[in-house]
Amino acid sequence: MDDLDFLERGVEYIRWSLLIVSIDALSIAALLIISLLITPLATYILTVILFYFLLISTVIPYALIAILWLLGFRDLARYDGRYTLGFVGAIIAMVSYFMNIVYMGYLVINMLVGNLLIPKPVITQPLILIRNQFLIVFSLYLPLPVFASLILGIAGSVLSMIALYRLSRDFASPSTRLGSIITIIGILLIELQPLSTALIGVGTALLFPGLNNVLTNAEKQELNL
Numbered sequence: 001m002d003d004l005d006f007l008e009r010g011v012e013y014i015r016w017s018l019l020i021v022s023i024d025a026l027s028i029a030a031l032l033i034i035s036l037l038i039t040p041l042a043t044y045i046l047t048v049i050l051f052y053f054l055l056i057s058t059v060i061p062y063a064l065i066a067i068l069w070l071l072g073f074r075d076l077a078r079y080d081g082r083y084t085l086g087f088v089g090a091i092i093a094m095v096s097y098f099m100n101i102v103y104m105g106y107l108v109i110n111m112l113v114g115n116l117l118i119p120k121p122v123i124t125q126p127l128i129l130i131r132n133q134f135l136i137v138f139s140l141y142l143p144l145p146v147f148a149s150l151i152l153g154i155a156g157s158v159l160s161m162i163a164l165y166r167l168s169r170d171f172a173s174p175s176t177r178l179g180s181i182i183t184i185i186g187i188l189l190i191e192l193q194p195l196s197t198a199l200i201g202v203g204t205a206l207l208f209p210g211l212n213n214v215l216t217n218a219e220k221q222e223l224n225l
Helices: 003-035 040-057 059-079 081-112 127-131 144-170 174-188 195-224
Strands: none
Touching: 003 059, 003 195, 059 081, 059 144, 081 144, 144 174, 144 195, 174 195
């Protein structure tokens, strides 16, 4: 297979995964914005719904994201070793995803056999919600396995976005560069909701057409050689 074929196939895998991420993130951001208009107690209940039951209800979309992400960065790494960082990030993100699946499966199996387990969050007092009802903070209210998965997911996603930023510089794609920067900021600001989710949604939406520009510029460079 020609090197350019690896690039084209890898970028297509990543573009489709980003499309799913963008739709999902913007949908969640809309729900979070709605939650800001209701009482703190209702907000807390909504956060529980989003970060517990949503993990189960979106198993198929997130499985597609994880698989496409991994395949995409695998091919980018085959195209050029400089993008191996993205493949490493994709592996970490995949581990994060399956940690969630295993933990949720563990809870569901116990529930089916009549052993209802109540997930224990990292902290139990909603200090931040009491202090400021307009800032929704999730991670400290997650059980430890999900919290660990979140940290891995952040690390893996940032590494992959750095690889996309490098790709944007190599193939002169401003929208890819901007999208990767916005997405990284959104990931690092994961505690600031709904700002973080909205940034991730916008950033990944910019990456979708931006990566198409990468392919166009790569083909032009190939013809000029």
